[in-house]
Amino acid sequence: DQQVKQNSPSLSVQEGRISILNCDYTNSMFDYFLWYKKYPAEGPTFLISISSIKDKNEDGRFTVFLNKSAKHLSLHIVPSQPGDSAVYFCAASVTGGFKTIFGAGTRLFVKA
């Protein structure tokens, strides 16, 4: 039962353009959403998060959008840089809960 789905295994973008990574979830109890980035041979690192009371959160080049009615969130990276090439995991949790549910990840390639 995949509660968090990332349907695009990979995405290729030209340097300087916008990268849009998508994520869908099925559990309406989720109220906190996060994006993690993972480079090879490293553990995932936190990138940006959003609470269900908001529909947008920005941090520099990274913006996360949340559409609760569609149970959909997206991560926008603009402008994309070659150093952004990594696997991006969408994750969701319930406040006060003990586990975070991860999607399968999207591998982003940013071409110079």
Place this chain on the structure above:
Amino acid sequence: ETGVTQSPTHLIKTRGQQVTLRCSSQSGHNTVSWYQQALGQGPQFIFQYYREEENGRGNFPPRFSGLQFPNYSSELNVNALELDDSALYLCASYVPGTDLTGELFFGEGSRLTVL
């Protein structure tokens, strides 16, 4: 500030054997979670320890067990290894309630291969 460290980084075992993986949490973090990441998948929650007690568990059989020590470091033990246990095992730490972002701090992982 010391980050999350895991050992060993790589190991190879055969079916039926037992394995112990170790994790030192980030300084000041009293909660440790373990995740299994199989090839091509996202991390799957195994269990969580808070103040030396397991306080949450995912859909993993009892042969997956753990410990947390007074210094908040942790162990993951897997008995009767199966081929499907081959994966990257990730440890993550955090301080519940005070970390406003809710983010997990991950170690680099222990890659287990079962032959």
